Amino acid sequence: MSILPAVAGFQTKRMDIMNKLQPVPLGLAFGILWAASVFILGLTAIGNWGSGIVAGLGTLYIGYGPSFVGAIIGAVWAFVDGLVGGFILAWLYNSLAK
DSSP states (O other): OOSHHHHHHHHHHHHHHHTSOOHHHHHHHHHHHHHHHHHHHHHHGGGTSSHHHHHHHHTTSTTOOSSHHHHHHHHHHHHHHHHHHHHHHHHHHHHHTO
């Protein structure tokens, strides 16, 4: 009697788990990274660097602009945007990878 089939079965189950993306952690990671990027871009736009990008994003994110308060508002919007986008990406990947 060999334990090889049992080990092979365990490895298969483990690989199925490892090949799936976890939607909430991925969404949080996307949200945090995008919020930090938008916040820093909003601060740099105070010095007129990247102001065109901030103006463009300001049409999507209400209240976002080249100021400290505007950068915070944009970061909140960006966090929600990244969270939802990362969650949908992980969910879609897991649905298609079955």
